[in-house]
Amino acid sequence: MPKFFSSLNGGSDTETEDEIISSDEEISDGDISEEETESEREEDDVPKAPKPKGSRFTIGVSDEEESEGEDKRPVKSAKDKRLEALESCVKAIENAQKINDWVVIQNEFDKLNKIISKVPLKIPRLYIKTIASLEDFLNEALQKEKESKKKMNATQAKALNSMKQKIKKNNRLYEEEIEKWRQDPVEESEEESEDEVPKPKPSIEEPSDMASSPGSEFIPVGSKSIEYTSDNLFKKLREIMEARGKKNTDRLEQIKVLQKLLEVAATPYQKIRVLIALIPAQFDYNPSMSNYMNVDMWKSTQKEINQLLTILETNTQFMIHEIMEEDIDDKEPAIEPGQVFGIRGSIVSFIDRLDDEFTKSLQNIDPHTTDYVDRLKDETDLYDTIVRGQIYFEKNELNESTSRVVMRRLEHLYYKPDQVIQTVENTVQQLYPAGLDSKITSPTSGCDPTDLIHSLCVYLYKNGESLLRTRAMLCHIYHHALHNRFYVARDMLLMSHLQDNIHQSDVGTQILHNRTMVQVGLCAFREGMIKEAQSCLQEICGTGRAKELLAQGLQLQRYAQLPLEQEKLDRQRQLPFHMHINLELLECAYLTCSMLLEIPSMAAAGSNPEARKKVISKPFRRMLDYNERQVFSGPPENTRDHIMGAAKALAAGEWKRCQELISAIKIWDLMPETQKIKEMLNRKIQEEGLRTYLFTYSAYYETLGLEQLATMFSLPINAVTAIISKMIWNEELVASLDQVDNVVVLHRVEPTKVQQLSLMFAEKAASFVEANERTLELKQAAGQNQRDQQRQKG
Amino acid sequence: MASYDLIPRMIPYMDRHLVFPLLEFLSLNKIYPNHDLLKAKYELLAKTNMVDFISELYKQIHDTDEVPSEFASKRQEVLQTLENLQTEAQKVLDIIENPEVIAALRQDKLQNLHFLKEKYGLTDEMVNTLYQFGQFQYNCGNYGGASDMLYHFRVLSTDHELNLSALWGKLASDILDLNWDAALEEVQKLRETIDSKSFASPLHQLQQRTWFIHWSIFVFFNHPKGRDSIIDVFFNPSYINTIQTSCPWILRYLTTAVVTNKRRKNILKDLIKIIQQESYEYRDPITEFIESLYVKFDFEGAQHKLKECEEVLSNDFFLVATKMEFIENARYLISETYCRIHLKIDIGGLSQTLNLGQEEGEKWIVNLIRDTRVDAKIDFKENTVIMNQNHTSIYQQVIERTKGLSFRSQVLSSAIEKCEALQSSNAIDSIVE
The missing domain is CATH 1.20.5 (Single alpha-helices involved in coiled-coils or other helix-helix interfaces)
Structure with a gap:
């Protein structure tokens, strides 16, 4: 168990799979934006280049492009230089075309565009020719790629795809010229038509440039002077999308713009597009991992996700898919009735993120304030969103998303008592529109939380991937344990073989596993199965790191200072306060179980040194030793004191005092049906008291009256007989019953000092002989080898 | 008594034909209404080819002599198929039964098949007709014939799936033919096959094992050596797991087998553990008897349970025969435990615990002492038994x-x-x- 926290240093495996998936997406987004920033930087470089042209000798050759290789001809007009560069680029592209090397083509193409952007007024014909032929070639290549079974290698394919986008975008600007060239390709390139083709405004091409450099001559997009109408909505949207994730982007500004856009959006399609941009923008607002999202923003985001779901529910012709080709058309798509139009996006990641942000906020708010309670009230809304999402995914048969959302739903339910689940379910059912029913959870099952959890889990067992199945199983077991169904929980735990490989799973799941084990242990305790309870709790409580293992607080590391990273990760994994299992109650239950098992076994061991070594619960022994070493022991103050006092009383046969002390522990009140549990404990104390008494004092009696024992421990005589019979049968007690006189006849005699010593002596002699034998064996084996070697030599 | 009847729980794991004797037994015992049983029998057999028997049942149920014409046509059909299959199968049999062939056959199946194919023109289809014929005969109720056919098929065929089915078929035929020696052999073979075969899903294997457990009970309680084998097989970890997961009621049979088996007392501890584990899922007087004797040490409770056991046993198809033996052995268990715990026993009390009269009880104890199962003496004056305790003293221990x-x-x-x-x-x- 303690191993797993140390294995957490690797960052990514600490998050749950869901998070990984969503963060993957973010990463890929990041990649794209990075690419963009790169190209942007290049573009930035470009305008500088022409300036030093005249005085380049004074500045040096450093900012010269190597490929140009024109050092020999120092004097040259800027125009000629450009032309030359242009030609070399074109040549490179043509060469690359021959060998189908798209990476080179892409690079050269970028270079080409750079040069062109410097051309003051007219576009060289050569350029038009190149891009036109490139477009043809690209189409051809795409065609081939589609037909051929063999895939291109990844970098090539990537380059090809990005080329496709670029050319499409680029060529639109020069449509006219390309058309012209196509009609009359033979026209000499030198014969450049003098009527100047004005360079198209690069407003669409380089929106990022403008957004990031507010000082430029163009009006910044974000400025309020621009009117937002549903007509230019797509254009604005694109601008914002491209600015996303860049430096110097004002996120708040973006969110505001998007909200305005949402207001003006007229058609469902527009709304969906805006929402898909707006929701991540709000999530992005807070870039740091440790801070949580502003509550108001969270609420508005939650509403927007709901709005998105509503739009999708009513307009079934739209579908949001994760795997969908990016649609570049900035037009309202023409949708034929009955056809489903796909839009790229991922609602499930929105919901995941929303849930994570909620948890994060709970982790950070002080649980003892009203803020926490207020925040907790939002869970119903969140739950509503999750349920809606589930129904939506289910209807559209997005299986992977459905299982993820079902898992989220389950994680909001499994630890709650029935009444809470019921209230939440009822509210949620009223919240979402009628007619939306889930197949996974039939509407009738909403009445019974156990059925609801069962159906959710069964869905995950059938459809989820293995991680989700494991987690669902653990939640299911937890729920059973919470409802005192110990046998069901135990059987599920054993049959799933979860414990065998839980150490290989991620930390989140291990924490859930620990929680489940503890809950099963508490369940056994409530049911009066002391031994089972002890063995379930041992693993967690025995280490003394229960707090850490249950992710309910950070343990202060005394010696090894944890690296900051690790601490941060640990902090992120903490459970929100309302999910905590009461640690004091847990310890109390564990120690009580240990007492009931350890004290009789200590008494049974007596003075036998071998048997004394057998320890059931180390922490309990340690505490008891510590307690006994104290010179004065005052009246018990805390739970531990109570239990230690009770243990000493039990060992001395004072079962009544033991009962009093145990009953006086206040923390029992946190358990349901306190009275029943106390009665159970009282009975156990009586029984174990009897056993301890017999173990301790049997050596000093010849016979013991059964009735006497029964009155001493106020147990029915049958129970006394049964307990004693069991002890005799298991050879714990050397005695027999006398049915006629109703007494226990004890045969055991405490060995005298001499006898004890002689026994020990016999033992030692035996082990001595054994050691001798072993030595001889070893020697013989060695001698054998020597002889063999000698013989071989001989 | 119906609450302790296991037959309804077991039927889903049995073959139609195997269920029939169980229903027959129920109609003798009169736990359920006779008419219902007749109907059940009719429905059970309606899908088999035992046309004559079905029409007989039909008459009984509907109280008429009229029989629907479909029975006649079905009968015709069955006879026709039977004849066809017989002629087909005869060809193969002719080849196999040829003394020259028998002499030439070896251990290696593939080689044999190759040899037969080359010399006698035996084809795979022909071998498969043996299987079909066997199955058909089984469906008609001719179990002996079916068993023969399936035996021949298994000798020749190399098809693993069909071989497994044939193994099941042969086991069922032998059981219904009351040929216990052969059946015990089949049980062993089937067990090996199930254990060694790699199943696609664990669930499938579990299912096969469950079936196997149910079918094998027929053999285990009818073959003289069966009760040793049942302990060997069922206490195997994989089978005990199967019992615990899918059919805890088998514990009754396992318990009975352990109690009635004098030589395998050491297995009792394992049994107690399992009974305790499963007590929340399955309990009946027989498992409760063991529980109250060895877990609760409640001798009076054990005695009550023993009385109930008698009744349960006499109503159980498989255990009727072992009833007396069980009672006898259960008494031994009680008295052994009792004597081990007690030093002085009142004879009257013990006889009461054993469900015997005063005199009978004394006789019982005398027999017990004579069989040297306990080391004790009777004190006639006080009417008690005194156990001789022999505890090893410390001197003894040192000497040892x-x-x-x-x-x-x-x-x-x-x-x-x-x-x-x-x-x-x-x-x-x-x-x-």
């Missing part, structure tokens, strides 16, 4: 522990001597060389 030491030391010293002798002789050898 040191007994072997001198012998072991002797062995040690002689070994050393031998070693030295060898070394010195070696040294001499090397000098001589």
